[in-house]
Amino acid sequence: MYNLNSFTIMLRTIHRYVGRSRTYNFRTARNLSSTLNYDIEKYDVTIVGGGIVGLATARELLLRNPDLKLCLLEKEHQLSIHQTGHNSGVIHAGIYYKPGTLKAKLCVEGLKMLYDFCDEHRVPYKKCGKLIVATEAEEIPRLDNLYARALENGCTVSIVEGKDIQTFEPHCRGLKAIHSPNTGIVDYALVARTYGKEFEKKGGTIKLAYQVEDFKQSSDADYPVAIIGNHDYQQVHSRYVITCGGLYSDRLATISGCDSIPKIVPFRGEYLVLKPEMSHLARGNIYPVPNPALPFLGFHFTPRMNGDVWLGPNALLAFKREGYNFFDFDVKDSYEAATFRGLRKLVMKHIGAGLGELSRAASMRLQVKKLQRFIPELRVEDVQRGPAGVRAQALDTDGNLVDDFIFDSGSGQLSQRMLHVRNAPSPAATSSLAIAKMVVDESKRRFLL
Known part of the structure; x- marks a missing residue:
């Protein structure tokens, strides 16, 4: 009897010897798998998404239901490397x-x-x-x-x-x-990984490099949701599924029949960093008074756990959902954004502010000028370009920023088995444990766990 791990090892061994052949691919593996008897792993609840909200939800669900068999799927080879890992802290x-x-x-x-x-x-x-x-x-x-x-x-x-x-x-x-x-400040990627360690320690399973491509009805009445990965050998069956997809939450939701709105539009926030010898200029967080007419909080000073001080961020449309560099581009992501009426309306509402953001993105001097309102002695020579993050901003068709939490299940046979967390707006990292309680309460109501 093969289990899934041994089967995967066998496939890799085959690939090692015949990988140079153009005729071998994972379609061959799927055909081969149908001739072998191996176990598909089965879980009571599967959480899709290894960011801070998904991990907090998995942990909370297991703490309340220690007898459940739970799994978390993450598409990357590490946990929490996107919004959580690029968070200001x-x-x-x-x-x-x-x-x-x-x-x-x-x-x-x-x-x-x-x-x-x-x-x-x-x-x-x-x-x-x-x-x-x-x-x-x-x-x-x-x-x-x-x-x-x-x-x-x-x-x-x-x-x-x-x-x-x-x-x-x-x-x-x-x-x-x-x-x-x-x-305060904290390393949220470390927080999220600590959630994951506790989840595993208490019996949960985490599968990395598992990018979910589809949800299908399985032939197993007890575990009716088949969760299909982007590799042909990736498939698990589950009684129930909770998705916490962050930048891809809308796409995961539409797979199971949910409406495409609200749509996730990615906004990249770029930071400057004080040079180490100037980090004494800010002890703590220094923020402007927010302008209620604008959707973001404005340029601020943010100390980091490693002693750095970040300055910013700006807010620019990203042409890739995970586009952390200025020239990152994805055809599908860009086309979706450009053809979405809600984004066009948002741009028209804030066209002046948007042009200002573009100008400051091109000029450190203009960014420093904004920050000199608070610390006049700051100079352009004191800063250097720093990292960037991408925020999953949910928009409706009228160009309004969706500012509240949204749960959805979709339609069809699997809808009673699905719970999509479609929007978990900032400050989701700070609120992650409280959000997890709310998500698990909702799953209990819908799934009768």
Whole structure:
């Protein structure tokens, strides 16, 4: 009797000897597999997506249901290398979000849960704090409104007058600020991998390099969902499936009959980095007062766990869903974005801001000018180009940013077996443990687990 691992080893051995032959491919392997008796692995629940939300969900599901046989599938050879691995690392306090919304509730709850998890599992973090700084008189009413919102959300915050700002940030200047002592920084990729280690330690299975291509009805009534990978030998059967696909959440959802809207549009955020000898310019996070007319928070100073200080990010349309470099391009991703009415409407709403982002992307001097509002002594010579991340932004057909969580199941035979997390907006990393509780609650309601 062959199990799947031994069968895979056999295929690789065959490939080693006949791989140079143009007539051998994985279609041959599929035909060969049909003549052999090997076991297809079967699970009670399979989670698709090895980012921080998928891993937190897998962990939470197993903690509540230790007798279930669970599997997590990740398309890359490592966990959490995309949105999670390119995250700025900020542990948000919940200041920005409209009171009463899920984003506000989950962020405040998730902050505490994350710090407790890091303490328990010895994941290093720093509570370096955060200042949201008004540098112009017209920003002060917005800052005051933000302070009232933060208090309503249950955040620990205080008002700092201009003369006292340098008590927290000696190089920063401003008229007034909000101080958030509980804002911190952490390596979210390490957090996510720690979720994964706990999941495996408690009996869960993680399969890497498993890119899900399709969901089909299997012939096994007890495990009716066949999850097909992009290699012919990759197939597992499951009673239920939860997808947490991040940048590909819309595509995974449409496989099982969900509507294509909201659509994921990728936005790349590029950072500058303070040169090491200038990292003393910022002790903690320094943020502008957000402009409510714009969809992003603006340029800010973000310290990192390794001692770096990131500056930015900008927000540019990416021409590839995993396009971390300026010239990365994918035909399918670009065509989908260009032909999507919602993106065209978004661009027209914010065309002035978009042109400004393009200008700053081409000029470090223009980016530094934005940051000098807070730290006047910052110079172009003090910075260098840094990394970039890609944000999975969900859009509707009217060009509105979808700002809340969306669950979907699709239609057809498999719909009662599927749960798609179609949108887990920022601050999803901070809120990951609280989001996981919500996802597992929803799966319990739908699947009667």
